[in-house]
Amino acid sequence: MAVVLGIFMMSCRSKTQYENISLIPLPVKMDVSAGSFTIKPQTPLLFSTHELEGMADYAAELWDAYLGFELRTEKDDGLKGSNTITLALNSRYDEELGEEGYTLRVKKDGIRISGNRPAGVLYGIQTLYQLLSTNSEGKLPLVNIKDYPRFSYRGVHLDVARHFHPMEFIYKMMDQMAMHKLNVFHWHLIDDQGWRLEIKKYPRLTSVGAWRVDMPELHWNARPLVNDPASATYGGYYTQEEVKALVAYAAERNITVIPEIEMPAHVMSALAAYPELSCTGENLGVPPGGVWPITHIYCAGNDETFGFLENVLLEVMELFPSEYIHIGGDEADKTNWKSCPKCQTRIEEEGLNDEEELQSYFITRIEKFLNAQGRQIIGWDEILEGGLAPNATVMSWRGEAGGIEAAKIGNTVVMTPGSHCYFDHYQGDPDLEPLAFGGYTTLAKVYSYEPIPEVLTKEESKLVLGAQANLWTEYISDTRHAEYMYFPRLAALAEVVWSPKNHRDWGDFSRRMEAQYKRYEVQDINYALSAFQVSASPKVNIDDKTLRITLASEVYKPEIRYTLDGSTPDVSSLLYTSPFEINQTTTVKAAVTRNGQLIDQVIEREYYLHKAFAANIEMEHPNSPNYDAHGEYSLVNGIRGSRSYSDGNWKGFSGVDLVATIDLGEETSISHVSVDALQTSGSWIFVPQWVSFEISASGENYELLETVMNTIDVNDSRRLVEVYATRQPAENVRFIRITAKNQGVCPPGHTGEGQPAWLFVSEIVVE
Numbered sequence: 001m002a003v004v005l006g007i008f009m010m011s012c013r014s015k016t017q018y019e020n021i022s023l024i025p026l027p028v029k030m031d032v033s034a035g036s037f038t039i040k041p042q043t044p045l046l047f048s049t050h051e052l053e054g055m056a057d058y059a060a061e062l063w064d065a066y067l068g069f070e071l072r073t074e075k076d077d078g079l080k081g082s083n084t085i086t087l088a089l090n091s092r093y094d095e096e097l098g099e100e101g102y103t104l105r106v107k108k109d110g111i112r113i114s115g116n117r118p119a120g121v122l123y124g125i126q127t128l129y130q131l132l133s134t135n136s137e138g139k140l141p142l143v144n145i146k147d148y149p150r151f152s153y154r155g156v157h158l159d160v161a162r163h164f165h166p167m168e169f170i171y172k173m174m175d176q177m178a179m180h181k182l183n184v185f186h187w188h189l190i191d192d193q194g195w196r197l198e199i200k201k202y203p204r205l206t207s208v209g210a211w212r213v214d215m216p217e218l219h220w221n222a223r224p225l226v227n228d229p230a231s232a233t234y235g236g237y238y239t240q241e242e243v244k245a246l247v248a249y250a251a252e253r254n255i256t257v258i259p260e261i262e263m264p265a266h267v268m269s270a271l272a273a274y275p276e277l278s279c280t281g282e283n284l285g286v287p288p289g290g291v292w293p294i295t296h297i298y299c300a301g302n303d304e305t306f307g308f309l310e311n312v313l314l315e316v317m318e319l320f321p322s323e324y325i326h327i328g329g330d331e332a333d334k335t336n337w338k339s340c341p342k343c344q345t346r347i348e349e350e351g352l353n354d355e356e357e358l359q360s361y362f363i364t365r366i367e368k369f370l371n372a373q374g375r376q377i378i379g380w381d382e383i384l385e386g387g388l389a390p391n392a393t394v395m396s397w398r399g400e401a402g403g404i405e406a407a408k409i410g411n412t413v414v415m416t417p418g419s420h421c422y423f424d425h426y427q428g429d430p431d432l433e434p435l436a437f438g439g440y441t442t443l444a445k446v447y448s449y450e451p452i453p454e455v456l457t458k459e460e461s462k463l464v465l466g467a468q469a470n471l472w473t474e475y476i477s478d479t480r481h482a483e484y485m486y487f488p489r490l491a492a493l494a495e496v497v498w499s500p501k502n503h504r505d506w507g508d509f510s511r512r513m514e515a516q517y518k519r520y521e522v523q524d525i526n527y528a529l530s531a532f533q534v535s536a537s538p539k540v541n542i543d544d545k546t547l548r549i550t551l552a553s554e555v556y557k558p559e560i561r562y563t564l565d566g567s568t569p570d571v572s573s574l575l576y577t578s579p580f581e582i583n584q585t586t587t588v589k590a591a592v593t594r595n596g597q598l599i600d601q602v603i604e605r606e607y608y609l610h611k612a613f614a615a616n617i618e619m620e621h622p623n624s625p626n627y628d629a630h631g632e633y634s635l636v637n638g639i640r641g642s643r644s645y646s647d648g649n650w651k652g653f654s655g656v657d658l659v660a661t662i663d664l665g666e667e668t669s670i671s672h673v674s675v676d677a678l679q680t681s682g683s684w685i686f687v688p689q690w691v692s693f694e695i696s697a698s699g700e701n702y703e704l705l706e707t708v709m710n711t712i713d714v715n716d717s718r719r720l721v722e723v724y725a726t727r728q729p730a731e732n733v734r735f736i737r738i739t740a741k742n743q744g745v746c747p748p749g750h751t752g753e754g755q756p757a758w759l760f761v762s763e764i765v766v767e
């Protein structure tokens with residue numbers, strides 16, 4: 001170890017000085033010295049053993065993109081002398097490198113890439129590709145790199161059930177994963193809205209289950225159930241031959257493909273094909289869109305269900321040699337199990353306490369079957385409920401709690417919390433982005449992710465195998481959009497799971513991203529420019545009632561141009577250098593420049609410095625701590641919420657009303673009071689029934705100014721921001737009381753019928 005440290009400089013000390021080296025993920029150790037080696041068309045590309053012949057061909061093809069020629073490959077016979085590139089397997093196993101590590105040396109007289117295994121050589125080839133991308137005409141700096149991954153599981157998930165994605169895209173993703181040194185492809189092949197894998201024994205799974213009625217004009221969650229196979233035109237599936245070829249292609253790129261065969265829920269596609277496998281036997285068809293809650297699930301009391309699943313899994317195991325099979329397990333609503341005689345008999349006969357334990361029985365029974373075939377199961381964290389199957393790996397998605405719980409009882413874990421790893425979430429300002437699931441997961445946020453929770457001991461931490469990015473495709477119907485959501489965030493995740501924790505350095509990463517964006521362009525990847533968006537952080541100054549605005553961007557050394565007069569910024573607009581104050585209602589527009597051009601991602605923020613701005617405000621019922629916006633002054637901070645409930649500007653009240661009293665500090669005349677409310681019925685957020693405005697001079701006796709009735713349909717599934725306003729003028733007003741009446745409970749027919757409704761409110765404006 002001491003020798004190793006003596007030879008190599010730790011890259012964390014030296015990395016920023018090499019502007020022409022922009023490796024992602026950052027290697028464990030890198031030492032750069034003066035001088036260069038140039039790859040020429042006649043430079044032989046040698047492989048030390050025939051095991052690496054295919055790898056050499058792959059390298060020649062890959063590097064061609066930057067060299068402009070394809071190198072000649074040949075077996076190393078020891079006689080080629082210098083000025084060669086050699087790919088080699090180590091004759092003695094290097095413990096530090098492990099199964100996937102490599103060394104890459106560019107010396108004056110040639111290049112050598114070696115690993116204990118072909119996987120390591122593959123990753124060395126990727127690193128050289130990246131070096132070529134930032135050094136023209138094959139002229140490389142002299143480097144000495146020793147590199148290996150922090151985690152063994154470096155995953156990417158793709159949902160092909162909600163929207164079918166063609167095989168060409170899956171191949172493209174395998175290439176991208178290899179470039180990012182990611183090694184597990186979690187293929188979500190089955191969900192309510194589609195069964196995408198040919199199963200020879202059950203042809204109806206694809207002849208029926210792969211097709212749904214297309215309703216692109218309706219929001220995903222507004223599409224009704226229909227059972228009409230004749231008009232089911234949207235869909236597709238992969239044949240077994242196609243899958244085998246893909247799995248082999250992935251293996252050549254050190255990628256294990258883990259299929260997800262969902263159970264017991266998210267299987268309405270299978271139940272449309274074989275309705276007898278559900279508790280009710282009903283045929284509800286393949287749903288054209290979202291279904292919630294998911295009650296139509298496999299019957300756990302029917303042995304035919306298990307016979308069916310075992311037969312399916314036998315074919316799945318033939319196609320996928322992975323140690324792990326993902327069995328889903330998420331989001332099963334057990335309502336039908338409660339009233340199903342077969343399920344209840346099973347509970348009784350097996351001595352189970354409830355339906356949660358019945359799910360545990362279900363998963364454990366499948367686990368036993370798969371274990372007997374030499375396979376292991378992975379499941380979403382719901383498989384902890386009712387008791388975890390003994391050997392299961394838990395995929396922690398509802399935060400990290402499931403992963404922590406599983407590790408504490410000694411099971412292995414893959415981290416994929418919604419907060420950092422769900423790439424179906426927004427990565428930028430929702431006004432500038434395609435429709436996404438919600439959330440706000442920027443490039444920097446992904447980069448900040450730490451897969452090992454602090455509460456785990458050192459021993460427990462070893463059970464965290466790694467992390468994974470998930471892409472659910474309810475709103476993602478084409479591959480260009482899928483690329484947009486994956487990239488560049490996958491680059492951030494790659495560094496999280498590959499590079500040593502103490503190398504994490506956002507500033508340096510964002511510098512290296514400049515080169516990564518250029519690579520994406522060469523590779524025809526439709527990456528998002530969201531990281532180039534400007535973010536504006538306002539801070540209320542109570543004392544002088546001003547708003548201090550800080551502008552920033554996730555891009556490297558951004559040049560931010562902005563305007564304060566509502567005009568669209570251009571390259572000659574104000575240059576942002578430090579935070580500034582505003583003392584009146586102002587529209588800030590801002591964007592960054594790149595190569596002398598303004599990036600077409602202009603953010604627009606309006607700040608309302610109205611009469612109640614930064615006024616004292618008290619609320620009768622507290623808002624939910626989860627939806628607290630910016631805290632105390634949020635409703636009078638000059639900022640109105642967007643259509644996204646999680647944008648940080650909305651206060652959320654569960655089941656209770658907003659009753660807010662504002663003290664303007666002195667008596668004054670007013671002509672306008674308003675409050676913004678949000679509706680997002682899919683998230684159980686509804687506009688109020690009515691809003692009343694009361695005024696007082698003393699704060700004791702209030703006079704009703706006006707009650708404004710709601711006119712928005714609570715069943716409208718669009719995201720709506722509605723302004724409730726009174727324009728009754730009034731004199732001598734010091735106190736204003738605003739009451740927004742919560743709907744109380746979700747309305748009849750809504751999936752949350754009878755459960756507490758959310759009321760979300762944002763800025764109260766007084767003029």
Ligand code: ACM
Binds near residue numbers: 330331380397
């Ligand atoms: C999941 O997102 N339902 C695992």
Ligand code: ZN
Binds near residue numbers: 300
């Ligand atoms: Zn049942």
